[in-house]
Amino acid sequence: MNILIASTSKEPLFQQIKEQIKQHIFSGELKEGDALPSMRALAKDLKVSVITTKRAYEDLENEGYLISSVGKGTFVAGQQPHVLKEWQVRELENELEKLTTEGKRLGLSKADLIELLEIYYEGE
Structure with missing residues (x-):
């Protein structure tokens, strides 16, 4: 590790x-x-x-x-695959919450944040 x-x-x-x-x-x-x-x-x-x-x-x-x-x-600990995925989604939601808060602090609109998400998502 x-x-x-x-x-x-x-x-x-x-x-x-x-x-x-x-x-x-x-x-x-x-x-x-x-x-x-x-x-x-x-x-x-x-x-x-x-x-x-x-x-x-x-x-x-x-x-x-x-x-x-x-x-x-x-x-x-033992994790069932669906539980592990749920944990991963929860972690992602926590990160999205932080990013949304920071975006609002910077004055970005919802559309701005969605556009950024789309750019990064399509870049993969």
Whole structure:
């Protein structure tokens, strides 16, 4: 599992870790039952505080992505394909909400935002 921390990002470190673990799950790189590194090992590898990795793991566990077992470790929770897709759509909706708020702040109209979406969508 490859996680890259951007120290210049405004996003908190625990959030960066959390989002990248989610992406590994969404992409299928991490599958049900896969073990994650211990909080200490990940903290050492990323050169961050154990509190940072603990927060990321706890959030992911509370959201249903991970399960922890005392003395055994932390593992990717089982996800049904339709549940995984629902999580992905929810993440997309969160990003769209942020983009819409930012667009409004910049004075863009709904038509402007739709036009931008169409440009990016067609560019794929």
